[in-house]
Amino acid sequence: MTTSTARVLALLEILQGGGLRTVPDLAARLGVDERTVRRYVGHLLDLGVPVDSVRGRYGGYRLAPGYRMPPLMLTDEEALAVVLGLLAGRKAGLVTSSAAAGESATSKLLRVLPAALRRRLDALLDTADFTAPSRAATAPETGVLLELAEAALHRRPVAIGYTDRKGRGSTRTVLPYGLVAHAGRWYLTGADPADGEVRTFRLDRIAALSVRSGSFDVPADFDPAATVLDGLARTPWAHDVSLRIRGSVQHIRGHLPAGIATLTTPPDGAADWVHVRIRAERLDWIPPVLAALDRPFVVEHPAALRDLVRALARRLDEYAGDDSP
Numbered sequence: 001m002t003t004s005t006a007r008v009l010a011l012l013e014i015l016q017g018g019g020l021r022t023v024p025d026l027a028a029r030l031g032v033d034e035r036t037v038r039r040y041v042g043h044l045l046d047l048g049v050p051v052d053s054v055r056g057r058y059g060g061y062r063l064a065p066g067y068r069m070p071p072l073m074l075t076d077e078e079a080l081a082v083v084l085g086l087l088a089g090r091k092a093g094l095v096t097s098s099a100a101a102g103e104s105a106t107s108k109l110l111r112v113l114p115a116a117l118r119r120r121l122d123a124l125l126d127t128a129d130f131t132a133p134s135r136a137a138t139a140p141e142t143g144v145l146l147e148l149a150e151a152a153l154h155r156r157p158v159a160i161g162y163t164d165r166k167g168r169g170s171t172r173t174v175l176p177y178g179l180v181a182h183a184g185r186w187y188l189t190g191a192d193p194a195d196g197e198v199r200t201f202r203l204d205r206i207a208a209l210s211v212r213s214g215s216f217d218v219p220a221d222f223d224p225a226a227t228v229l230d231g232l233a234r235t236p237w238a239h240d241v242s243l244r245i246r247g248s249v250q251h252i253r254g255h256l257p258a259g260i261a262t263l264t265t266p267p268d269g270a271a272d273w274v275h276v277r278i279r280a281e282r283l284d285w286i287p288p289v290l291a292a293l294d295r296p297f298v299v300e301h302p303a304a305l306r307d308l309v310r311a312l313a314r315r316l317d318e319y320a321g322d323d324s325p
Contacts, residue, residue: 006146007032008040012049013108015063022060076120079113083121087128144209145179148188152176155215157193161208162201165235171208174201175216178224182259187228191216200231229258234279241278241286241305247295249274255289287312 050064
């Protein structure tokens with residue numbers, strides 16, 4: 001959905017609130033000029049929505065008396081899919097910077113559904129729960145996400161104001177290859193036109209955005225999701241961990257996802273040993289993961305991780321030998 005389409009729907013929502021709305025009031029609420037408001041009203045008229053124009057000093061726009069939006073005709077399965085999609089997006093932390101956006105969208109959807117179906121969905125929302133906790137990640141601005149999506153689709157360069165993880169600000173040009181949602185955050189991946197290097201940016205750290213002229217081509221084999229995961233795994237942290245684990249890549253990936261660890265298989269024929277590289281701020285969570293893997297492993301570095309593994313082994317041995325209640 002484009003920004004202009006969203007604002008046309010927002011205009012309809014305002015008018016459905018009832019009463020006469022002046023053009024200056026509508027322009028202020030929509031964040032556009034008065035000429036654009038009149039153009040949006042024209043779009044509603046083209047769609048068959050009866051908007052009355054009242055002329056004069058205190059004139060403006062209102063919906064024709066008696067007009068109501070017809071009920072949204074969805075099957076039970078379609079309505080359930082939409083409501084659960086909105087709910088899952090809120091729980092995963094992928095909604096935009098307006099914290100109430102998901103709740104507001106759900107309320108509007110329920111309001112236009114047939115009464116019987118609305119009661120059943122209300123019952124589901126009141127009784128359902130999630131085992132996964134809600135993500136508290138900072139979401140990006142709506143305008144940034146949608147504008148980047150259009151730029152990536154039409155392959156237009158963008159200039160962004162960006163603040164990195166150390167708090168350093170910069171302005172740079174990016175060729176947006178794709179957008180990726182991962183672990184409650186949105187990421188942009190694309191190339192720096194100056195050197196051709198592919199980089200990854202968190203959308204919630206983009207403070208300014210403008211689309212530039214020109215176009216570009218995306219490499220045919222480029223995978224945005226894999227690029228983001230690989231970039232996150234290679235991010236420099238306090239500890240650079242190197243391990244060798246005897247086991248299959250599939251088994252190791254079940255405990256060390258791509259966003260956490262980089263896995264490589266040695267070319268010397270020792271295919272049952274996998275080299276694992278982890279960058280982490282803390283080491284204390286790694287020994288329990290290695291224990292859960294239940295596979296032979298070798299800690300190449302750091303030495304501090306070996307000490308933590310030995311300490312966990314001693315604690316487990318003490319727990320196993322303790323017969324007291």
